[in-house]
Amino acid sequence: MTTPLLELRNIETFYGPIMAIRGVSLQVFEGEIVCVLGANGAGKTTLLKTATGALNSSKGQVLLQGKEIQNRDPDWVARQGIAHVPEGREVFPLLTVEENLMMGAYSRRDKEAVRADFDAVYSYFPPLRDLRGRLAAYLSGGQQQMLAIGRGYMSKPRLLLLDEPSLGLSPTLVQDIFHIITRLNKEEGLTILLVEQNANVALQVSQRGYVMEVGGMVMDGASDDLLKSDDIKEFYLGKKEQGIRGKRRWKKRKTWR
């Protein structure tokens, strides 16, 4: 079996006395899109932050191509080729679009290639080209999300971590963004670990998925299988069998099988 590009083994992460992640393991192989689903507070963001070193884990390992990288400084992890696109479109508001993208390429020395990548970003996200001189603060939500992903791309990563790219975007924009994510994966061979609440779209674009609940993994499998699972249908896709009364407020107990 090939070594996974990124592997988490039995990660436990605390916020003070509170255990936010209780023993989570996960694998991402080269060239895949893998999604992690879960409700608010399930620990998805903590998982990404632990992977990039923004948070330290108290137990377990993070392996990048079989090499342990847990608890290293985030900038060091970034230089190893893991780009983290944080939740909520955290762009630098007082920098222009171009300056934001430059920040993504901060650690790179290959000036020629960087220039080429600018063009690549603009071709994936055409609206950004016209807005390159504008302050990021004045972009719309969708444009900011594009910029954040573009900035992640500019570091020429081996692995892109996306934290809820669909957050607060209109349904058509969500479609657009995910279309681009799929293209980045297909055309550039970029490996992507995607954290999402929008289960439907996340399972459509990904090959495999994990489901998190209260800090632990409860299910994993091929995305096609997850889409067929009764629990996923009811709890993440909101599809309920119609009861005899037409509507049903109670939820059946989750079994995760």
Next chain:
Amino acid sequence: MTAVTIDGCETLPQVFLRKCAERGASVAMREKEFGIWQSISWQQYREFACDVGNGLLSMGLQRGDVVSIQSEDCKEWLFADVGILLAGGVVNGVYATYQARQVEHTLADSRTRFLFVEDEEQLDKYLEIQDQLPAIEAVFVFDWQGLRGFEHALVKPIEDLYALGREYAKQHPHDIEECVSKGRSEDLAVLIYTSGTTGMPKGSMLSHRYILFQMQLAPDYFPLTEKDEILTYLPLCHVAERVFSGWLPIAHGTTINFAESPETIFQNLQELSPTFVFAVPRVWEKFYSRITTAMSEATWVGRKAYELALKVGMRRAEKLLAGSTPSAADDVLYEIADRLVFRNIKKLLGLDRVHGLISGAAPISESLLKWFLALGLTLDEAYGQTETGIVTMTRKGMLRFGTVGPAFANVDIKISAEGEILIRSLGQFNGYLNLPEKTAKTVVDGWVHTGDVGVLDEEGNLSITDRLKDIIITAGGKNITPSLIENELKFSPYISDAVVIGDKRKYLTCLVMIDRDNVEHYAQTNAIPFTDYKSLCGRSEIVALIGNSIEQVNKGFSSVESIKKFRLINILLTAEDEELTPTMKLKRNFVSKKYSKLIESMYSP
């Protein structure tokens, strides 16, 4: 048969009205609402029960009509239970975990006229099968949440029934008393459907004589008074919980506390620290494994202290078991161990005030009893079944592990030529509903054939070997009692339940259901990656861990009795699944059929 009476009363409602009048405002039960324990007094208990009773009378309930309750444990369950009996009806409890198909069978078989359901979820089960149940005239819902605007000719919130009852009582103030005074010892009072492992459940018919016989077992046998507190957490449809949370408290004034849910039993125990605990072995095992796990996380000092204390406790326990008195030094050491270590453990478990501990409903491992004894807690074992009621219990201070004690007064026990335990008791059941042939096969010349195999020692102590039909005869002709091996397996903190297989086979094998919490914890501490339950069961390290536990158990048995191969059940089972009984035991027959492929894989070369 002769009537059983308590203070001249011969039925449960008679006892209830009399005792409630005596107890007035003292606390009968507590239930948590929005995180705060709320009390219900005996006076209120009586009022609600009378409202239910009067309400049913006003709807035309006739003596002997069956009324079913389909709900998890809650105060309304008991209001309805007693209310139905006050009005002369017969109570049938339906497990809330049943699927619609199983519900249909018990409601149709019992000819239920009125139905109580807990909430929207339980109501939906009825609505799914309402066309098949034309005999049901009204359905009352305890919790109307989520049903606003819902209209159905037969379905009403329980408050409507209370109001009907109060209205009826104004016009007929003495109806309930009259109804109650007409009750006789032999009247049918309760139906209990037992989770038959083969075929559909059968309804056992219990009379007031049966109920009062169980009631009068305290305080002589069960140390229960009005000062005691107990936690209610097993389904009230199960005869054991009905005895301890329904009937005994009515006779003796014990306060009951409803656990919030099956998942919170241990928190609730810790909060309440009850003085009397009845539990199934599964729960006792969990106490032990919680401490074992906590200790593996403890500091070095904490761990050493526990090990030392346990050594002291075990030495004393062994002396007690051997029948000798521990020396003064043993007692002093134990006292120190108790103060420094055991007391904290008992507090952590919510067992620091307890003076009566009873295990029943399934066999328990001796190693576990010894561990509790080392802590200074003596577990008593009781034995019984729906058909007989509770009929034996070990006596305090006797300390004879492996037996379930001698029979209670008015209970006769004998062993048949085949080794089957036969019981004749003043408190036995009146047969199975609608099943005269089954009844005739079970009760022969007044003796109940229990289906259990056992032996009586010269002092009259009964020991249970196994279920008659579960005895394994291997291909080599050896008789093996699987429960003996299974109990030792379950003592491992990593094994929740196991089914030993080997009938007409060359060697023994078993299916194992792992203890999820402890195995996950083990995987975590040993850096064994897993995602979900299935992947956990698939890890070779976990299979090896269980293999080790099984090897340990094998050492205690002869080679024909040792487990040669095993498989893990890699689906997380819940009470809703048919593999488990409502008390979370694996059903042997069902499991052997369902997992026949897995079993065959252990016998194919």
